[in-house]
């Protein structure tokens with residue numbers, strides 16, 4: 097059996113399991129494209145506090161979205177969680193979501209991090225920054241994402257594949273800021289300056305700096321937190337050799353993405369879904385997500401943990417993420433045109 101067929105079978109079996117497990121017990125069914133221990137710890141805490149059981153299905157986000165589409169009105173899912181804004185926008189485009197109640201959410205989550213029609217909200221923030229070798233680069237050489245295409249950075253830039261949603265949303269933000277010609281020139285310039293063809297994840301880009309393959313990398317901040325606090329001393333050592341630079345501080349600000357959550361169109365446990373969203377946005381949950389996973393709180397009233405404070409405050413790009421939706425398809429076209437693998 098092919099891997100894709102096996103995955104499909106697993107998805108169908110877990111759906112059957114979820115449906116057959118449905119009983120009188122209060123519950124909420126979550127499809128999640130995030131795979132972090134802290135999420136599961138929070139779900140357990142939610143169950144302890146409310147008595148509502150959280151049935152979790154973890155899979156690749158595209159698989160989960162396909163599954164929601166296939167299941168239609170029979171879907172047991174109440175909530176979908178994705179690791180980036182682009183996939184929440186895709187869920188909305190496919191009419192897989194319904195509006196949530198905003199009384200408790202709107203006052204604490206800035207509007208740029210949630211859908212204009214309330215179909216999804218961010219629950220963690222991630223900044224896509226420039227990580228640099230403290231040995232070979234000084235921060236005064238760095239300024240903007242756009243500056244990384246100058247000849248000074250020839251064969252020194254590391255960045256992962258254009259298939260990755262973090263890069264697709266970043267490109268959408270560059271399209272919004274610089275227009276299609278500007279974005280294409282930028283993408284071409286980055287491809288020209290790449291130290292190697294894109295390979296591996298964000299952490300691998302940082303490791304490639306330590307290995308001397310390149311000098312700067314475009315990376316989400318929390319990966320630096322994960323490396324610095326890794327149980328592997330070699331990973332800690334890699335991270336300690338790096339600096340973090342927040343680009344575009346004198347213009348639009350550093351690109352921000354979110355992990356998002358939304359109530360599915362046919363949610364059988366809509367009220368419990370609303371409760372779980374509000375729980376994840378509470379001060380305690382936001383603090384746990386920031387402490388354990390080094391993501392920025394999306395609740396503006398939550399204090400940052402020490403490591404995030406150490407990295408410093410910065411100016412974020414405040415373009416509403418829902419506005420990037422229209423640039424996501426053009427972003428993939430730009431990547432293809434310039435041969436960013």
Ligand code: FE2
Nearest residue numbers: 179262298316
């Ligand atoms: Fe990630």
